[in-house]
Amino acid sequence: MSFAWFAWHGLTLFQQAPVFFLNKLDISGNVLLSTGMAKCLISSGALRFTADAIFFLLPFALALSVFLQSRIVTFVALFTAIFNMAYAYVFSIFTFMSIEVFTAWMFVPFVFASSNTRTNYYLLHIVRIVFLLIFFSTALWKIRAGGVFNAEQLSAILLRQHASLLLSDEPYWFSQFLAFLIGNKTLSYTIYLLAFLLEFVFVIGLFTRRYDRLLIVSFVLFLVFDYLLMEINYFPWTPFLGCLIFSRCKEPGSEVRIEKQFVVHSS
Structure with missing residues (x-):
């Protein structure tokens, strides 16, 4: 679904047909660029289309490998993750x-x-913790940068994010709504503070899995309002929901160990 959204809006490598790239101060990224991959993608539409196709098809290949319990599932999973990293960077x-x-x-x-199912169980919880740390760190950044203490923060963000829309001469309800929020700093700051709390609450998940259902609701609310208000599409993050949905499942094999311990103590 996410890839379909990108394709609908012309946001694939093939559709973009880039003529230049912006280098970043990133060691791993520059190592990747040293292979000449970026220049090859710029010069070859077929290569860009192939990269898009692989990026689109890899999740299906991974799902099929998991469903069939294939021996190559580890390779497919690692290849999918590494390829996605390279694709995302490029x-x-x-x-x-x-x-x-x-x-x-x-x-x-x-x-x-x-x-191994038990290993998958632990890997799921590792990825869950990574996800929680990412979200919680965004709340910490708002504290560190001082945004949470600035009553005009969201008004300024909206002004910068939607500058072209606000300067448009065409009357549009969304631009009028944005102008209202920008002018009403108390309301905009309240929304910003609520967004901060939605992110900060993820710290709970680092200590207990009991409230993961609450975190799911917080996450979905964040995605929806970020898209509606900021027009930023973070719905590709929805696979992380699986880590919260299945977090309270019992560890595979735990029942067997409990039964063995019971038998040992009984004897």
Whole structure:
């Protein structure tokens, strides 16, 4: 679904047809660029189409490998994660899209990087913790940067994010709504504070899995309002929901160990 949204809006490597790229101060990224991959993608539409196709098809290949309990599931999972990292980085230097949008597609495949169910269980919880830390760290950043203490923060963000829309001469209800929020700093700050709390509450998940259902609701609310208000599509992060949905499942084999311990103590 996420890839379909990107394709509908012309946000694939093939559709973008880039003519230049923006280098970043990133060691691993520059190692990737040293292979000449970016220049090859710029010069070859067929290569860009192939990269898009692989990126689109890999999740299906991984799902099929897991369903069939294939011996190559580890290879497919690792290849999917590594390819998605490379694709996301290249995509981010060709377009205005941030690499952060692809975070789930880079991490979630690692959950299936084993043919052992118990190992998958632990990998799921590792990815869950990574997800919680990412979200909680965004709340910490708002504290560190001082945004949470600035009553005009969201008004300024909206003004910068939607500058072209606000300067448009065409009357549009959304631009009028944005102008209302920008002018009403108390209301906009309240919304910003609620968004901060939605992120900060994820710290609970680092100590207990009991409230993961609450975190699911918080996450969905964040995605919806971020898309509606900021027009930023973070729905590709939805695979992380699986880590919260299945977090309270019992560890595979735990019942067997309990039964063995009971038999030993009984004897």
